[in-house]
Amino acid sequence: MSGRVLVGVKRVIDYAVKIRVRPDKTGVVTDGVKHSMNPFCEIAVEEAVKLKEKKLIKEVVAVSCGPQQAQETIRTALAMGADRGIHVEVTGKDYDTLGPLQVSKILAALAKKEDAQLVILGKQAIDDDCNQTGQMTAALLDWPQGTFASEVSMEGDKVKVVREIDGGLETVKINIPAVVTADLRLNTPRYATLPNIMKAKKKKIANVKPADLGVDLTSRLEVLRVDEPPQRQAGMKVETVDDLVGKLKETGHI
Amino acid sequence: MFPARYSSKAHRCIQALKIKQAELAVPQLYTTLHRRTCSSGTAPRITTHYTIHPRDKDPRWEGIEMERFADEADVVIVGGGPAGLSAAIRLKQLANEHEKELRVCLVEKASQIGAHTLSGACLEPSALTELFPDWKERGAPLNTPVTEDVFSILTEKHRIPVPMLPGLPMRNHGNYIVRLGNFVRWLGEQAEELGVELYPGYAASEVLFHEDGSVKGIATNDVGIAKDGSPKDIFERGMELHAKVTLFGEGCHGHLAKQLYKQFNLRENCEPQTYAIGLKELWTIDEKKWRPGRVEHSVGWPLNRNTYGGSFLYHLNEGEPLVALGFVIGLDYSNPYMSPFREFQRWKHHPFVAPTLEGGHRIAYGARALNEGGLQSIPKLTFPGGLLIGCSPGFMNVPKIKGTHTAMKSGMLAAEAIFSKITAENVDSETTGLHVPEYSDSLKSSWVWKELYSVRNIRPSFHNYFGLYGGMIYTGIFYWILRGKEPWTLKHCGLDANQLKPAKDCTPIDYPKPDGKISFDLLSSVALSGTNHEGDQPPHLTLKDDSVPVARNLGIYDGPEQRFCPAGVYEYVPLETGDGMRLQINAQNCVHCKTCDIKDPSQNINWVVPEGGGGPAYNGM
Numbered sequence: 107m108s109g110r111v112l113v114g115v116k117r118v119i120d121y122a123v124k125i126r127v128r129p130d131k132t133g134v135v136t137d138g139v140k141h142s143m144n145p146f147c148e149i150a151v152e153e154a155v156k157l158k159e160k161k162l163i164k165e166v167v168a169v170s171c172g173p174q175q176a177q178e179t180i181r182t183a184l185a186m187g188a189d190r191g192i193h194v195e196v197t198g199k200d201y202d203t204l205g206p207l208q209v210s211k212i213l214a215a216l217a218k219k220e221d222a223q224l225v226i227l228g229k230q231a232i233d234d235d236c237n238q239t240g241q242m243t244a245a246l247l248d249w250p251q252g253t254f255a256s257e258v259s260m261e262g263d264k265v266k267v268v269r270e271i272d273g274g275l276e277t278v279k280i281n282i283p284a285v286v287t288a289d290l291r292l293n294t295p296r297y298a299t300l301p302n303i304m305k306a307k308k309k310k311i312a313n314v315k316p317a318d319l320g321v322d323l324t325s326r327l328e329v330l331r332v333d334e335p336p337q338r339q340a341g342m343k344v345e346t347v348d349d350l351v352g353k354l355k356e357t358g359h360i
Numbered sequence: 361m362f363p364a365r366y367s368s369k370a371h372r373c374i375q376a377l378k379i380k381q382a383e384l385a386v387p388q389l390y391t392t393l394h395r396r397t398c399s400s401g402t403a404p405r406i407t408t409h410y411t412i413h414p415r416d417k418d419p420r421w422e423g424i425e426m427e428r429f430a431d432e433a434d435v436v437i438v439g440g441g442p443a444g445l446s447a448a449i450r451l452k453q454l455a456n457e458h459e460k461e462l463r464v465c466l467v468e469k470a471s472q473i474g475a476h477t478l479s480g481a482c483l484e485p486s487a488l489t490e491l492f493p494d495w496k497e498r499g500a501p502l503n504t505p506v507t508e509d510v511f512s513i514l515t516e517k518h519r520i521p522v523p524m525l526p527g528l529p530m531r532n533h534g535n536y537i538v539r540l541g542n543f544v545r546w547l548g549e550q551a552e553e554l555g556v557e558l559y560p561g562y563a564a565s566e567v568l569f570h571e572d573g574s575v576k577g578i579a580t581n582d583v584g585i586a587k588d589g590s591p592k593d594i595f596e597r598g599m600e601l602h603a604k605v606t607l608f609g610e611g612c613h614g615h616l617a618k619q620l621y622k623q624f625n626l627r628e629n630c631e632p633q634t635y636a637i638g639l640k641e642l643w644t645i646d647e648k649k650w651r652p653g654r655v656e657h658s659v660g661w662p663l664n665r666n667t668y669g670g671s672f673l674y675h676l677n678e679g680e681p682l683v684a685l686g687f688v689i690g691l692d693y694s695n696p697y698m699s700p701f702r703e704f705q706r707w708k709h710h711p712f713v714a715p716t717l718e719g720g721h722r723i724a725y726g727a728r729a730l731n732e733g734g735l736q737s738i739p740k741l742t743f744p745g746g747l748l749i750g751c752s753p754g755f756m757n758v759p760k761i762k763g764t765h766t767a768m769k770s771g772m773l774a775a776e777a778i779f780s781k782i783t784a785e786n787v788d789s790e791t792t793g794l795h796v797p798e799y800s801d802s803l804k805s806s807w808v809w810k811e812l813y814s815v816r817n818i819r820p821s822f823h824n825y826f827g828l829y830g831g832m833i834y835t836g837i838f839y840w841i842l843r844g845k846e847p848w849t850l851k852h853c854g855l856d857a858n859q860l861k862p863a864k865d866c867t868p869i870d871y872p873k874p875d876g877k878i879s880f881d882l883l884s885s886v887a888l889s890g891t892n893h894e895g896d897q898p899p900h901l902t903l904k905d906d907s908v909p910v911a912r913n914l915g916i917y918d919g920p921e922q923r924f925c926p927a928g929v930y931e932y933v934p935l936e937t938g939d940g941m942r943l944q945i946n947a948q949n950c951v952h953c954k955t956c957d958i959k960d961p962s963q964n965i966n967w968v969v970p971e972g973g974g975g976p977a978y979n980g981m
Contacts (some may be wrong), residue, residue: 121892298586
């Protein structure tokens with residue numbers, strides 16, 4: 107086993123920033139807006155680094171797809187303990203339409219190329235909330251998947267994953283190589299402290315183009331329009347059940 | 361950094377609930393009329409920060425590794441604003457010119473350069489042209505030359521126009537309306553290209569000293585301390601950055617500068633600094649109302665003649681119909697019932713202002729304190745191992761309301777003064793940290809000093825019975841006609857914190873309710889600033905004495921901090937036991953404006969820097 111873990115990190119608009127829809131309704135304003143690493147990706151990086159510290163794996167490789175600024179996100183992952191980074195350069199129109207399908211194709215290609223034994227991702231990104239990339243990557247690679255992980259442990263040539271599901275917790279044992287996606291309670295990510303950021307500047311980030319990996323980035327989706335959520339209308343207070351029924355009839359709901 | 365223990369969806373829910381709470385409930389302003397007797401028992405513990413409760417005496421910290429990693433640079437600069445970045449750029453320019461190697465490190469508490477920058481702003485390009493004569497080719501974001509300059513005195517319903525004659529300080533001919541955050545970001549890019557090491561997201565939290573008392577450098581903030589002051593699993597010490605000289609460019613009322621004043625007695629021969637608070641919003645407006653290059657200033661309503669302040673409204677020309685507008689109020693006001701935020705909101709309804717905003721959409725909000733002391737309040741600028749630059753010592757030209765050009769120039773002069781000293785083979789220095797008094801001398805013989813000298817009496821001239829009108833007459837005679845050459849220098853009134861009158865001597869102000877279209881409530885405004893902090897850390901608004909707020913601030917002044925804070929950090933809420941009130945500090949809302957540290961009548965609040973990366977997320981403010 108190569109002992110290599112691939113971790114995907116995504117650069118997203120910071121969760122505390124108020125989102126504004128662009129005047130032309132084609133998307134949201136991103137220019138100059140504060141961005142940071144997707145919180146679930148931070149958890150994924152932390153888990154990978156923890157596995158390395160426990161000597162269960164040998165190398166952590168951080169991957170991000172996007173324009174030049176994605177390198178900052180990779181640097182943060184390197185500062186948290188990843189060994190090297192891969193920046194898959196995607197810009198312009200391709201970046202606007204970049205979605206889980208394209209990213210999972212890229213990750214699948216990289217996982218094969220790097221001979222990774224584990225791919226750890228965040229369960230979803232906070233900008234699109236898709237929750238698809240991990241699952242698609244596993245399917246493209248034909249690898250088993252342990253998603254919504256709240257606990258991960260390596261047991262020989264298998265990985266035991268405790269998954270958070272609607273009914274409670276489900277424990278699965280899956281063969282390596284596998285894809286794991288991190289949920290909130292998996293761990294508490296460490297800070298990327300300044301000495302580590304300085305050291306991270308010396309770590310390598312390789313530059314790769316999607317074409318080099320043989321990946322076709324054309325999207326199957328077309329965004330027609332982006333709108334702000336409708337303003338919440340004021341409610342009405344009624345005194346009795348009859349009033350309620352009357353109002354519902356009036357507004358055509360029943 | 362890691363968010364509080366909620367998913368992003370939950371966070372948005374909580375945010376929405378907070379807004380709804382503000383809309384539904386009457387704000388928890390506790391007036392003396394309804395006050396029950398405050399419990400005289402021990403106040404609940406509010407402050408847990410280690411600057412108030414040292415860790416070496418705290419049993420929870422026994423055995424924790426407190427060693428810090430240290431690194432050496434030639435120059436360390438605290439603060440990535442116009443002054444700090446100009447100094448860094450100038451140093452690297454000189455190093456390249458003279459083919460010398462120079463390691464310049466700059467730390468900035470905001471998560472990205474420009475995220476904590478807030479200003480009107482009408483930039484005077486003088487200092488920029490000195491720094492980069494080719495700034496236009498380099499793409500500096502000065503896109504809006506001033507085309508129209510309008511000044512008004514407002515009354516409740518009307519407006520008295522005042523002609524902007526050449527020679528008046530407020531005239532903006534030749535200047536540019538800029539989004540200072542974008543300009544600072546551009547400066548950061550120029551600095552990086554020149555090889556400056558920029559570290560946004562890391563706050564300088566401690567000044568380090570050599571054994572001989574000179575400044576050795578700074579240490580960045582520790583991370584991973586829980587809200588109750590105990591260490592978390594992910595606790596890590598900050599890092600030490602040592603330098604031959606450290607430049608402090610923290611902006612108005614910096615927290616490290618506050619310590620340095622005491623340490624080196626830098627303020628013994630100058631007046632206390634006097635401040636104002638500036639609140640600002642960005643609006644996209646109806647295209648028909650948009651007049652790019654138009655600059656509007658006003659004084660008068662809604663302030664009375666004895667409260668210094670006024671408004672600005674600038675039409676930017678950056679593609680979309682954007683206006684930057686805001687309100688500035690001198691923090692030497694005396695009525696504890698005054699709320700700068702609500703004055704700003706009600707000013708927007710004036711018949712001269714509201715039409716511009718009708719049909720528009722507010723997209724940003726923020727606030728920051730600014731200096732008004734001018735020449736009289738400039739402290740000693742140099743000390744062994746360090747210098748003060750920019751708005752930290754305070755070079756703002758108050759009547760022009762411009763401080764960026766002087767801040768930049770001070771940074772450049774600092775760089776020039778220290779360059780020869782730090783690259784010399786054998787430096788003749790008494791102390792290990794270099795002392796560079798030449799900086800002070802070169803500043804005093806520069807245009808900065810001349811400019812500040814000529815306007816030194818304008819702000820203090822407002823302290824007369826006629827207030828605003830007396831000040832304007834003084835300006836007209838002594839500045840416009842006599843160019844500030846009068847032989848006397850007027851004094852300020854002392855500390856802003858001492859100007860508040862007790863609540864019983866003042867009348868509460870009846871502010872109109874926000875209409876949700878032009879004026880807004882506080883919490884939805886704070887949400888627009890994008891401010892956030894790691895929730896599980898000690899509140900960085902520290903109190904020297906936890907019992908003083910209820911006993912003194914609330915008792916005598918009716919809790920002015922719940923009104924002057926532009927972010928809703930301070931709230932007086934009833935005690936759970938039902939008897940009396942307590943101060944609740946919502947540290948996560950803080951927008952780092954520093955007003956509380958300045959205006960607290962008990963001077964009990966000490967603002968210290970929170971974990972780096974926290975604070976507002978301004979975008980081109």
